[in-house]
Amino acid sequence: MTAPVRGLRPAASIGRKRDGHELTREELAAFVGGYLDGSVSEGQMGAMLMAGVLRGFSEAEAFALTEILAQSGEQLDLSGLAGPTVDKHSTGGVADGTTLLVAPLLACCGATVVKLSGRGLGHTGGTLDKLEAIPGMNVALDHAEMLRVAGEVGCVVAGQTERLVPADRALYALRDVTGTVESPALIASSVMSKKLAAGAGTIVLDVKAGDGAFMAGEDEAGALAELCVSIGERAGRRCSALVTAMDEPLGHAVGGALEVAEVVELLSAPPSGRLAEVALALATEALVSARSMSPSEAHEALVGCWTSGDALDRLGHMIEEQGGDARVCADPRAVLPAAPVAREVPAPAGGAVTSAPARAIGEVAADLGSGRAHKGDRVDPAVGVEMRVEVGDVVAAGAAIAVVHARDEEAAERAASRLAHLVTLGEEAPVRRCPVRRHVRSGRAGNGPPSR
């Protein structure tokens, strides 16, 4: 270990965080840099992360950490792209196909979307897994290729490359095994470092709240959203966030091919349903920030592109430019892989749907093969669950509440039986709530001049 700068010794910084002090940007940079170059040990980083989880990090620390992580690797330069650039991030949920709607919608409305997506884990799905259900689709693009597709189409959705935010990846891997995931500042800095490195001028965040989300409480999700927006704004980006419900699946389909088909079918008709509602709300936020439109102007423009079929065409164009079979946009069920067994799940009795828990339904789909228990597991794009009901619907006894798509009869039977128990029915239908629960906007959003 080379002689460290006095006052920046790793153990001293740990001790300061342990005792509840605020660390300077210089200290944080030395600590994170030291972890990457080996002069701060894994044990020291583990202790620092736990001290941070229990003592908390200030907003200034969270911002400094975000920039340190963002600057730890390559950063995308989007300055050559036309129009304001937009990025979108969701904290993860079940049946959340919003990216596949938001990206082409925004591209139709004059923004350029360069979206780095992730893969599913546990009960949650990932956009890359969904896209890979489309034959030929390539989501492993290098930065030049991403810029080419974005320039050509107006949107691109691909995986984060190894060169982006290496410090975030290193930290996240350690947090995952050291009980230090659940810190608002660490979550926010991880999310926002990727967004800063990805280079877009406008960032819109979808922070999920509910049993199927990372955070169950709306207040907790709201606080995270505010912290992320504050970080984005300090970094000079236009940033806003929605807190949206993740108590039940957002769309109806859970599983790669099923979700792509749902998106295509949604875009083939005027917008309706909860998934469309959240997608339009996110895209509206993005246009308000990126193009200084009023919310109603933005919403109207988006619905126009949706209803005209332009957004679906744009999605097809993107799929084509990423090597995928664009015929999926005309006849998804003909192009997408189908599971050998499809079995309806009948309602055990008649009544109103009182709950359809997102997490458990996500787990049923994951167990069918659509999700992964561990990072690196392969997923089966054909299997999954199609819900036929949502909370508030009234069903007759024996009517289908869901369809299970499985590899074999046994798996279908197991999943169907679990779903029949998971979806609860009551005498009275609960009030349907709007899935968009809160808007968190930075002070400047919608007021400043158009910017990238």
Add this chain to the structure above:
Amino acid sequence: MTAPVRGLRPAASIGRKRDGHELTREELAAFVGGYLDGSVSEGQMGAMLMAGVLRGFSEAEAFALTEILAQSGEQLDLSGLAGPTVDKHSTGGVADGTTLLVAPLLACCGATVVKLSGRGLGHTGGTLDKLEAIPGMNVALDHAEMLRVAGEVGCVVAGQTERLVPADRALYALRDVTGTVESPALIASSVMSKKLAAGAGTIVLDVKAGDGAFMAGEDEAGALAELCVSIGERAGRRCSALVTAMDEPLGHAVGGALEVAEVVELLSAPPSGRLAEVALALATEALVSARSMSPSEAHEALVGCWTSGDALDRLGHMIEEQGGDARVCADPRAVLPAAPVAREVPAPAGGAVTSAPARAIGEVAADLGSGRAHKGDRVDPAVGVEMRVEVGDVVAAGAAIAVVHARDEEAAERAASRLAHLVTLGEEAPVRRCPVRRHVRSGRAGNGPPSR
């Protein structure tokens, strides 16, 4: 990583401690064992230690951890030794030669002392370094050799072998660099695991309090003493502790040869002074526990051995059996190495000594070469500081307040100048306080039958 027992996953245990829950003995054993076999990573241990520091460990956890550490390696079997067996531990200080007094005193009073000592670090001294100032002295004994010397002499002082408490060593090395040293439960389990593994039936602890001690506050030191005694008692040992002052050096000499000479000179006359007082108090505690004597009987017996010269003879016998030049007990200054330069430090003015800060004086001696900044540094046995005054003494201007023993004039000059500033003089002499501040005894001490 092999599949861990469900419920004992490292991350889950970390999360439980992070959330303030008490860990089971099984969980702690799996975690510590996993750290030794590599299935718990350094990052996970760092996070667990920090969670423990900030959330605390219960007494039951501290006891479980102590036994887990004690049982991680070889344990000394003292059952073949005559008389009750006694061990003594100090949390470390400046001019603390008590071990070299307590061991032969107890041996003269029918107890057998097997004392595993340590080395100095920073401003504190270590008994092994002091003993090695004696030409020929060997403190690196294997367990068989320790038992032989203890059987022959009644006492032995040697270094802890690599086979003892490997888990404690592994944990301590990590705590040292992760800001997780200062947890009462972790300190107590580290101290007591070594004592349990060392096998003595009676354990007496000297917990220092003051600016030169690990813990500055008497209450804090008292709490640590109580926790250690409670752990010792739960483990079936007779255990008691003293909280003693470490605001000024306990003896007058700081540095290997100087401290050995001070001990020999002390034992050559009737007991007097603070170092003698603390040593007698510790030995009294040990005899009360080990031999069921009353404190006054024990004290009388000890003073008898001291004044008769038996204790000095016993020290000489021990030195001889460990290969050292026993003539040191007759004429220490002739046998021990002497530094080339000895320089008196004159009092800059007349007055009463109001403070002689232990830590800073320890650092002056360490900088002369008697101590080490880093583990593994070599120490110079000949150099150091001899204080000529203590708090409460009245001195005339120009009278010697200390003598510096140095390798060269420059080092002597530097040390002398620092000492002249460190020792403060005032108009009024402060009240002298007894260095023994508290007694912490287990419920059974002195009441049960004699035991090993």
